Amino acid sequence: NAGVTQTPKFQVLKTGQSMTLQCAQDMNHEYMSWYRQDPGMGLRLIHYSVGAGITDQGEVPNGYNVSRSTTEDFPLRLLSAAPSQTSVYFCASREPVRRIQFFGPGTRLTVL
Amino acid sequence: QQQVKQSPQSLIVQKGGISIINCAYENTAFDYFPWYQQFPGKGPALLIAIRPDVSEKKEGRFTISFNKSAKQFSLHIMDSQPGDSATYFCAASFETSGSRLTFGEGTQLTVNP
Numbered sequence: 001n002a003g004v005t006q007t008p009k010f011q012v013l014k015t016g017q018s019m020t021l022q023c024a025q026d027m028n029h030e031y032m033s034w035y036r037q038d039p040g041m042g043l044r045l046i047h048y049s050v051g052a053g054i055t056d057q058g059e060v061p062n063g064y065n066v067s068r069s070t071t072e073d074f075p076l077r078l079l080s081a082a083p084s085q086t087s088v089y090f091c092a093s094r095e096p097v098r099r100i101q102f103f104g105p106g107t108r109l110t111v112l
Numbered sequence: 113q114q115q116v117k118q119s120p121q122s123l124i125v126q127k128g129g130i131s132i133i134n135c136a137y138e139n140t141a142f143d144y145f146p147w148y149q150q151f152p153g154k155g156p157a158l159l160i161a162i163r164p165d166v167s168e169k170k171e172g173r174f175t176i177s178f179n180k181s182a183k184q185f186s187l188h189i190m191d192s193q194p195g196d197s198a199t200y201f202c203a204a205s206f207e208t209s210g211s212r213l214t215f216g217e218g219t220q221l222t223v224n225p
Binding site: 004033040043045058092100101102103105 | 118148153157161207212
């Protein structure tokens, strides 16, 4: 199993540009989520999904969109990038019985 | 609103020493308290977790102590090793939230040889 994979690893955007961060998992987990990590703030939940076709907002959803058309994939879209979105983004999927969340390797995004 | 507060922000210990990281939470509905370990350039990985029906859980050199009445829990790393140098995050969730994790701010641990 590859676990949770994320692409790209690094990305630089200009203010106003849009892009999609990709996330995929091969563990057949229903629950997936996106977090952003900023220094001194831990990880904060952006959006999450409890299954295909079902998404909901987390703690910091503004400026981000998600969709879940398949169990495997959970892309995160930045519609109009802002410098405040400079961060490291982590995707995670959750094993349901033990409630263990498995994190991907992250995408480091810089918005100029 | 930060519902999980973590301290210290950074910690330096000598090899063989005990590392202690503390967390306090506000929401009494939390029923799952994991600790995650993160190495530079990597995603967080589950280290150990506890539920509030027990006061302590030990796995190898890692122990969680849980105080329900004080709404606090802590991670103890016995015989700390340089390979333990990483950032540690406490977190909390409750089942009816869909297990959304609320993280503490993180502690950067350095174990000197």
